[in-house]
Amino acid sequence: MRAYSTLQISLHWLIAAMVGAQWYTSGAIHRTHNPLVPPTDTDLLLHALHNYGGMTIGAIMLLRLGLRLRYGTSHRVRPVSLMERAANGLHLLFYVLILMQAGTGFVTSYLWGGAGSLHSALWTVLLVLIALHVSAALYHLIRGDRVFSRMLPFVKR
Ligand code: HEM
Numbered sequence: 605m606r607a608y609s610t611l612q613i614s615l616h617w618l619i620a621a622m623v624g625a626q627w628y629t630s631g632a633i634h635r636t637h638n639p640l641v642p643p644t645d646t647d648l649l650l651h652a653l654h655n656y657g658g659m660t661i662g663a664i665m666l667l668r669l670g671l672r673l674r675y676g677t678s679h680r681v682r683p684v685s686l687m688e689r690a691a692n693g694l695h696l697l698f699y700v701l702i703l704m705q706a707g708t709g710f711v712t713s714y715l716w717g718g719a720g721s722l723h724s725a726l727w728t729v730l731l732v733l734i735a736l737h738v739s740a741a742l743y744h745l746i747r748g749d750r751v752f753s754r755m756l757p758f759v760k761r
């Protein structure tokens with residue numbers, strides 16, 4: 605079993621916070637494009653933060669993927685148990701979905717507005733994945749094994 609590097613742990617929690625912020629800032633997008641009510645300066649700022657924040661998330665996820673391929677994960681090189689395989693699959697799905705989320709957001713904003721429905725649908729799938737991921741993390745926390753603590757900084761592994 606490997607441990608995650610401090611950089612991997614930092615980027616994991618940075619992405620979790622940034623994805624939460626994306627949900628918050630997304631509310632301003634519909635207000636910005638409401639033909640009946642002109643947008644406030646705050647809404648314009650939040651919309652811009654959503655776009656640039658989302659692109660930054662995409663870039664950081666690519667960096668994380670590179671780190672994962674270079675330094676590995678906390679799992680065995682060849683996962684053996686069903687639980688390890690499920691965790692590995694779910695983690696890889698996160699990379700694919702978040703990169704697609706950033707990509708479809710970019711296309712919707714700058715190239716073709718029709719991709720907005722795919723961007724919204726991907727968000728729903730991402731929410732399901734986050735719920736599964738957090739439930740699994742809490743399960744490990746309650747179970748008292750070392751899976752939760754290996755994603756915590758300053759914990760000796
Ligand atoms: C991984 C990063 C991202 C996340 C988690 C995210 C999340 C969201 C969420 C939750 C919504 C609201 C969906 C709804 O109302 O059903 C939304 C809408 C939107 N986002 Fe993002 N977003 C991301 C990246 C981006 C990027 C990079 C851009 C543009 C450069 C962007 C542009 C938009 C636009 C234009 C909408 C409105 C879509 C529509 O209703 O037609 N997003 N996003």
Ligand code: HEM
Binds near residue numbers: 616678698
């Ligand atoms: C949008 C939010 C989140 C995303 C996208 C995300 C994504 C990931 C990914 C991809 C990994 C695999 C490690 C890697 O390849 O770098 C991971 C591991 C982990 N995450 Fe998250 N995560 C999120 C939120 C959370 C939250 C809120 C918790 C805790 C409640 C959490 C707890 C963990 C733990 C404990 C691990 C280590 C699991 C293991 O080594 O098997 N994550 N996460």
